[in-house]
Amino acid sequence: MRIIVLIKHVPDTWEERVLDPTTGRLDRSASERVVDEITERALEAALALKDRDKSIEVVALTMGPGESSGAIKKALSMGADAGIHLVDDALAGADAMTTSATLAAALRDAGADLIIAGNESTDGRGGVIPAMIAEHLGLPALTFVSELAIDGDRVRGERATETATSIVSAPLPAIVSITEGMPEPRFPSFKGIMGAKKKPVASHSLADLEPALAGSRQGASSIVLTCEQRPGRTGAEPIVDEGDAGTQLAAFLAQQRLV
Amino acid sequence: MTTALVHIDLTADGAPADSTAALLGAAAALGEPVAVVAVAPGTDTSTLASALGRLGAARVVVAEATEVGSVIATPQVSALAAAIDREQPSVVLLAHSIESRDVAGRLAVRVGGALAWDAVDVAADGDRVVATHSLFGGAYATTSMVEGGLPIITVRQGSIDARAAAVASPAVEMLSVEVTGAVATVESSTPVRPSGRPELRTAKVVVAGGRGLGSPERFALVEQLADALGGAVGASRAAVDAGYIAPAAQVGQTGTTVAPDLYIALGISGAIQHKAGMQTAKTIVAINTDASAPIFEVADFGIVGDVFQVVPQLLSALESRR
Numbered sequence: 001m002r003i004i005v006l007i008k009h010v011p012d013t014w015e016e017r018v019l020d021p022t023t024g025r026l027d028r029s030a031s032e033r034v035v036d037e038i039t040e041r042a043l044e045a046a047l048a049l050k051d052r053d054k055s056i057e058v059v060a061l062t063m064g065p066g067e068s069s070g071a072i073k074k075a076l077s078m079g080a081d082a083g084i085h086l087v088d089d090a091l092a093g094a095d096a097m098t099t100s101a102t103l104a105a106a107l108r109d110a111g112a113d114l115i116i117a118g119n120e121s122t123d124g125r126g127g128v129i130p131a132m133i134a135e136h137l138g139l140p141a142l143t144f145v146s147e148l149a150i151d152g153d154r155v156r157g158e159r160a161t162e163t164a165t166s167i168v169s170a171p172l173p174a175i176v177s178i179t180e181g182m183p184e185p186r187f188p189s190f191k192g193i194m195g196a197k198k199k200p201v202a203s204h205s206l207a208d209l210e211p212a213l214a215g216s217r218q219g220a221s222s223i224v225l226t227c228e229q230r231p232g233r234t235g236a237e238p239i240v241d242e243g244d245a246g247t248q249l250a251a252f253l254a255q256q257r258l259v
Numbered sequence: 260m261t262t263a264l265v266h267i268d269l270t271a272d273g274a275p276a277d278s279t280a281a282l283l284g285a286a287a288a289l290g291e292p293v294a295v296v297a298v299a300p301g302t303d304t305s306t307l308a309s310a311l312g313r314l315g316a317a318r319v320v321v322a323e324a325t326e327v328g329s330v331i332a333t334p335q336v337s338a339l340a341a342a343i344d345r346e347q348p349s350v351v352l353l354a355h356s357i358e359s360r361d362v363a364g365r366l367a368v369r370v371g372g373a374l375a376w377d378a379v380d381v382a383a384d385g386d387r388v389v390a391t392h393s394l395f396g397g398a399y400a401t402t403s404m405v406e407g408g409l410p411i412i413t414v415r416q417g418s419i420d421a422r423a424a425a426v427a428s429p430a431v432e433m434l435s436v437e438v439t440g441a442v443a444t445v446e447s448s449t450p451v452r453p454s455g456r457p458e459l460r461t462a463k464v465v466v467a468g469g470r471g472l473g474s475p476e477r478f479a480l481v482e483q484l485a486d487a488l489g490g491a492v493g494a495s496r497a498a499v500d501a502g503y504i505a506p507a508a509q510v511g512q513t514g515t516t517v518a519p520d521l522y523i524a525l526g527i528s529g530a531i532q533h534k535a536g537m538q539t540a541k542t543i544v545a546i547n548t549d550a551s552a553p554i555f556e557v558a559d560f561g562i563v564g565d566v567f568q569v570v571p572q573l574l575s576a577l578e579s580r581r
């Protein structure tokens with residue numbers, strides 16, 4: 001069985017993240033890039049399945065600029081068997097339509113039985129790409145699952161939405177997106193880091209993805225019109241409780257008409 | 260007048276979800292608001308239609324499919340695709356909910372539209388629709404539009420105040436749609452029990468607790484204050500991870516983004532990922548034993564103190580103000 005995990009390089013959420021005011025795109029020079037934590041958990045989910053069944057092959061796929069190869073390197077050192085990097089200058093600032101069409105084109109003939117993604121990235125928060133890829137490829141999608149198991153030729157998981165918690169399943173091949181309710185990712189071992197160097201990584205440009213890409217590309221796109229930075233917030237000097245802070249807070253809330 | 264289609268999320272008991280009023284309110288500013296709802300055959304559509312009319316639907320398109328309720332997203336996608344075919348709308352609005360995001364993403368691919376997600380506002384600008392987005396916890400505001408296809412926009416829940424005028428008896432049009440191909444099946448489902456408290460996304464007051472509460476039992480203090488203020492209960496990720504409260508309560512980078520009139524952070528340090536979900540609240544109150552906790556950088560009223568001393572005193576002060 002082959003599992004392809006979609007991983008993403010994102011700006012570190014521990015730092016201030018910066019948008020270029022003219023394009024509304026991420027300013028890549030402004031903050032350190034890390035593998036998005038949720039996609040590390042997606043990889044962990046695949047590796048946990050592989051721990052139980054050594055015949056499973058785990059491939060990490062990322063789309064992003066040259067430096068995103070760092071995300072693949074990390075995935076290989078955690079235990080993925082191979083990497084695929086989609087890299088092309090024309091993909092800078094790609095919207096959801098282009099991103100999903102490109103990923104779908106790369107996945108179309110990649111022979112995945114199961115595709116695992118994070119539910120939403122910390123820099124985009126759209127949470128739509130897995131469903132879009134599923135539609136491109138005609139696959140069922142189990143999105144936002146917090147538990148995952150393979151059961152014969154089906155994949156099964158638990159999915160909590162705003163209205164219900166459900167047990168959901170789909171026949172393979174399928175795409176799954178996982179939430180941060182899934183277990184934390186393992187750390188790369190020394191052996192993993194050394195072994196990563198010998199693992200195969202394929203790099204594809206947009207031209208390499210034809211003709212599959214022509215089949216999934218569409219005319220419509222979403223474009224950024226304006227981008228404006230909002231003034232930061234400054235707090236007031238806190239008071240130190242000397243036994244009456246609760247009463248003072250009640251008075252503050254009353255004065256602000258909040259109670 | 261152009262048509263603005265609104266996809267209706269349903270609650271477990273088949274009523275329009277809380278997000279509906281804001282979606283129809285937003286749609287009314289863009290065109291004739293037409294609700295599209297997918298139901299299982301045999302559903303009582305008259306109750307549903309009058310509920311949607313009260314919330315401002317000028318017309319209701321009801322699409323029947325046997326898979327509604329037992330298959331994820333694709334019945335709704337087929338319903339919307341059929342409604343788009345018939346209505347030729349200028350825009351489709353959906354909630355940025357878990358269910359509707361799947362629907363929106365698939366729909367954009369199926370009909371060759373383009374997606375704008377997590378809009379906090381939508382407005383007509385001539386014959387195009389401009390969506391406003393709030394990024395990185397409100398640090399940036401961007402606007403976007405769709406070129407070359409139908410705009411399909413998901414709207415952040417709780418962000419739009421506009422409401423459409425009620426329509427006494429909206430016309431109902433019935434469609435029947437089919438789902439093809441391999442599907443994701445719902446095997447069993449437990450509806451979320453109503454907490455009796457306001458919904459986190461739309462609450463005017465949010466009281467949130469962090470790791471500083473120390474245990475699930477002691478986290479009850481957060482709930483007590485929320486109830487005293489008629490607010491919703493929120494939490495930091497550390498509190499969720501420690502099992503003090505269900506994941507749905509998480510506020511922040513990977514949880515819910517809230518912008519209430521009042522946010523009270525109890526025993527929360529104010530990590531950047533937590534602030535990303537609450538720093539656009541109108542008034543922020545923080546109580547923390549550590550004077551150097553970063554939550555104080557954004558608090559309008561900060562107390563360096565123990566929540567187990569300060570909050571009980573606050574509760575009795577609030578009680579005596581009644």
Ligand SMILES: Cc1cc2nc3c(=O)[nH]c(=O)nc-3n(C[C@H](O)[C@H](O)[C@H](O)COP(=O)(O)OP(=O)(O)OC[C@H]3O[C@@H](n4cnc5c(N)ncnc54)[C@H](O)[C@@H]3O)c2cc1C
Nearest residue numbers: 469470471495496497511512513514526527528533548566
């Ligand atoms: C990719 C990513 C995404 C994340 N997403 C989120 C998210 O969505 N939401 C989120 O919240 N976090 C998120 N985090 C985690 C975040 O970094 C912090 O770890 C988390 O917010 C800390 O929660 P906390 O403030 O409850 O705990 P702590 O940081 O441990 O703070 C507890 C606080 O309680 C105070 N305290 C202790 N006892 C008392 C007392 N008796 N009275 C008053 N104060 C007391 C302490 O002084 C301390 O400041 C994310 C992290 C990453 C890397």
